[in-house]
Amino acid sequence: MSFFKKLKEKITNQTTEVTDKFKQGLEKTRDSFVGRMNELVYRYRKVDEDFFEELEELLISADVGVTTVMELIDELKDEVRLRNIKDTKEIQPVISEKLAELLEKEGDDVSLNLQESGMTVILVVGVNGVGKTTSIGKLAHHLKQQGKSVMMAAGDTFRAGAIEQLEVWGERVGVDVIKQQAGSDPAAVMYDALQAAKARKIDVLLCDTAGRLQNKVNLMNELEKVKRIIEREVPGAPHEVLLVLDATTGQNAMSQAKTFGQSTDVSGIVLTKLDGTAKGGIVLAIRHELDIPVKFIGLGEKVDDLQPFDAEQFVYGLFKDVLEAEQEDSQ
Numbered sequence: 001m002s003f004f005k006k007l008k009e010k011i012t013n014q015t016t017e018v019t020d021k022f023k024q025g026l027e028k029t030r031d032s033f034v035g036r037m038n039e040l041v042y043r044y045r046k047v048d049e050d051f052f053e054e055l056e057e058l059l060i061s062a063d064v065g066v067t068t069v070m071e072l073i074d075e076l077k078d079e080v081r082l083r084n085i086k087d088t089k090e091i092q093p094v095i096s097e098k099l100a101e102l103l104e105k106e107g108d109d110v111s112l113n114l115q116e117s118g119m120t121v122i123l124v125v126g127v128n129g130v131g132k133t134t135s136i137g138k139l140a141h142h143l144k145q146q147g148k149s150v151m152m153a154a155g156d157t158f159r160a161g162a163i164e165q166l167e168v169w170g171e172r173v174g175v176d177v178i179k180q181q182a183g184s185d186p187a188a189v190m191y192d193a194l195q196a197a198k199a200r201k202i203d204v205l206l207c208d209t210a211g212r213l214q215n216k217v218n219l220m221n222e223l224e225k226v227k228r229i230i231e232r233e234v235p236g237a238p239h240e241v242l243l244v245l246d247a248t249t250g251q252n253a254m255s256q257a258k259t260f261g262q263s264t265d266v267s268g269i270v271l272t273k274l275d276g277t278a279k280g281g282i283v284l285a286i287r288h289e290l291d292i293p294v295k296f297i298g299l300g301e302k303v304d305d306l307q308p309f310d311a312e313q314f315v316y317g318l319f320k321d322v323l324e325a326e327q328e329d330s331q
């Protein structure tokens with residue numbers, strides 16, 4: 001049974017607050033992208049080359065990514081031939097189903113690599129302004145809610161105010177922050193934090209890092225140095241290297257992922273500000289074009305607006321109107 005059919009069966013009893021979070025957080029993308037797709041379907045009536053051309057433009061404008069769009073359009077054309085679809089209304093659920101299948105990468109493990117025994121060290125990287133500090137604070141809150149003891153390391157000693165900003169989050173979520181003064185060597189901060197976390201038998205140490213230095217080479221070298229200290233002090237760590245990307249920066253986020261991915265073997269992506277963009281299609285591009293799973297998405301500025309990525313919740317948040325209409329038709 002297709003992912004889409006399974007999803008339709010599941011949404012009937014999904015009324016959790018998480019579902020509402022995804023629905024509210026994805027409102028801009030739903031209204032724009034899905035709304036424009038519905039308009040296209042009703043304006044064209046017949047499925048022809050012009051329809052596919054406009055659908056292609058619409059998907060690209062939603063930041064789905066050219067490579068992904070080309071593959072998707074080809075698959076849709078095959079499906080139209082296979083099912084002998086003539087009317088655009090018939091193709092609408094097929095489009096949603098294809099997008100859903102893109103999101104649900106078989107075997108994709110989006111859970112955090114938390115250690116059963118001993119400390120888990122999570123390094124958080126990303127350029128400034130993407131929501132890194134905020135995401136670390138939210139992640140600390142999320143882990144505490146799971147009963148984990150958490151500590152944060154103020155590894156961004158470069159940007160003025162970064163240390164204080166992390167301390168504000170530490171107070172907000174009730175988590176200690178290990179820091180030194182601005183301008184200190186981040187490797188020294190990490191060393192202190194690792195010793196303190198080990199001494200207090202902390203479950204998870206979240207390490208903030210600089211989002212900008214004088215240039216990219218220095219930044220990547222500093223991240224490598226920080227990683228070496230972590231690996232030396234906690235064998236097998238860091239257990240996660242989370243790259244924070246800002247969904248509102250669209251394809252720019254893809255190039256950041258490629259840059260960081262080349263030099264810091266990123267294990268997962270935190271995609272922030274999805275509530276602030278109508279171009280939520282970037283999730284499809286990231287999942288389809290990069291080999292890095294999206295592990296969390298930011299759906300707002302509040303402390304519980306960081307949600308573990310869930311393809312079903314995401315699709316439901318995007319296509320709930322189409323799904324519910326389908327649900328009614330089939331009753």
Ligand SMILES: Nc1nc2c(ncn2[C@@H]2O[C@H](COP(=O)(O)OP(=O)(O)OP(=O)(O)O)[C@@H](O)[C@H]2O)c(=O)[nH]1
Pocket residue numbers: 126127128129130131132133134135159162165211272273274275276297298299300301305
């Ligand atoms: N709407 C919305 N705003 C967010 C989200 N995540 C972060 N922000 C906001 O984005 C702005 C930047 O967040 P920061 O955490 O300061 O960004 P940063 O990456 O830490 O920046 P540096 O500290 O300079 O590295 C803040 O105003 C956050 O409240 C989100 O998911 N949705």
